[in-house]
Amino acid sequence: MENRKRILITGAAGFLGSHLCDRYIKEGFHVIAMDNLITGDLRNIEHLFPLENFEFYNHDVSKYVHVSGKLDYILHFASPASPIDYLKIPIQTLKVGSLGTHNLLGLAKDKKARILVASTSEVYGDPNVNPQPEEYWGNVNPVGPRGVYDEAKRFQEAITMAYHTFHSVETRIIRIFNTYGPRMRLNDGRVLPAFIGQALRGEELTVFGDGSQTRSFCYVDDLVEGIHRLLLSDYVQPMNIGNPDEITIRQFGEEIIKLTGTNQQLVSKPLPTDDPKQRRPDITKARAILGWEPKVNRAEGLKITYEYFKSLPDIEIQHKDFAYYNK
Ligand code: UDP
Numbered sequence: 001m002e003n004r005k006r007i008l009i010t011g012a013a014g015f016l017g018s019h020l021c022d023r024y025i026k027e028g029f030h031v032i033a034m035d036n037l038i039t040g041d042l043r044n045i046e047h048l049f050p051l052e053n054f055e056f057y058n059h060d061v062s063k064y065v066h067v068s069g070k071l072d073y074i075l076h077f078a079s080p081a082s083p084i085d086y087l088k089i090p091i092q093t094l095k096v097g098s099l100g101t102h103n104l105l106g107l108a109k110d111k112k113a114r115i116l117v118a119s120t121s122e123v124y125g126d127p128n129v130n131p132q133p134e135e136y137w138g139n140v141n142p143v144g145p146r147g148v149y150d151e152a153k154r155f156q157e158a159i160t161m162a163y164h165t166f167h168s169v170e171t172r173i174i175r176i177f178n179t180y181g182p183r184m185r186l187n188d189g190r191v192l193p194a195f196i197g198q199a200l201r202g203e204e205l206t207v208f209g210d211g212s213q214t215r216s217f218c219y220v221d222d223l224v225e226g227i228h229r230l231l232l233s234d235y236v237q238p239m240n241i242g243n244p245d246e247i248t249i250r251q252f253g254e255e256i257i258k259l260t261g262t263n264q265q266l267v268s269k270p271l272p273t274d275d276p277k278q279r280r281p282d283i284t285k286a287r288a289i290l291g292w293e294p295k296v297n298r299a300e301g302l303k304i305t306y307e308y309f310k311s312l313p314d315i316e317i318q319h320k321d322f323a324y325y326n327k
Contacts, residue, residue: 025054186309
């Protein structure tokens with residue numbers, strides 16, 4: 001169909017990117033999906049391959065990005081996003097947030113497309129205020145292990161605002177807080193797949209530090225709705241999207257033990273360097289400007305996510321490093 005809206009989604013084979021592909025296919029868009037498959041997995045989007053309004057390019061957006069034809073929207077979601085990933089591939093993490101964002105802003109300018117970039121609560125670092133409002137500037141260690149991700153994302157916000165100010169590009173910046181749901185990688189090191197994987201394998205659940213650090217987990221469908229509303233809004237300042245329901249990691253481990261009906265114990269492991277002690281989004285702006293707030297509570301969201309992990313082939317659950325064996 002000629003008059004379909006055309007959207008480029010980078011990081012399309014990843015957890016969030018693949019859900020965004022599904023959403024914009026449902027919205028009737030022509031979806032141009034891009035991913036270099038470093039951390040993404042084609043199985044997340046293979047169901048879309050037969051569709052005539054879906055196309056996929058295996059490309060690293062840190063290199064020049066070419067898309068033929070018109071483009072209405074760009075969603076830049078390409079980036080390693082878990083501490084284990086960006087420790088393994090720090091340079092690519094820096095490049096996709098900086099050079100990749102630059103390339104996509106240039107493409108947006110050229111195509112007169114609106115671009116939404118995925119930033120993160122990591123721009124707040126180990127925050128000294130809780131909850132974190134968008135006005136908080138953060139407490140980031142630039143040279144710590146998380147610096148490669150945090151600083152790339154901070155640069156991404158800066159260059160995105162510069163393209164808005166100096167080139168009048170229509171830009172949107174979302175700061176994403178911890179999000180979970182089906183298609184997370186079982187081996188990505190994040191706490192939810194780590195705990196569920198351990199429970200499924202009959203192992204102890206590894207709580208880093210004393211487990212008193214907090215996170216606030218948002219179900220992926222809520223996040224996708226927030227992204228969609230921000231994209232269609234005219235708000236150009238960074239916007240927090242996340243679920244403010246805060247929980248300690250120890251309590252979270254206990255919830256997973258209950259959910260999985262296993263009798264596993266929690267075991268303490270060293271706390272990673274610069275692990276934020278608290279994290280909770282202030283979503284006053286999202287409520288007021290987008291009329292958005294999360295709808296799925298943790299019990300519901302965790303149940304759906306657990307069913308997804310249980311449905312994976314046993315080999316994947318047993319092989320903690322499955323995705324890497326296949327590279
Ligand atoms: N965590 C944990 N055990 C694990 C993995 C993570 O206790 O096996 C903790 C981690 O130290 C952090 C929290 O869970 O405090 C969330 O970690 P995650 O990597 O999911 O995301 P982050 O919010 O730190 O980027």
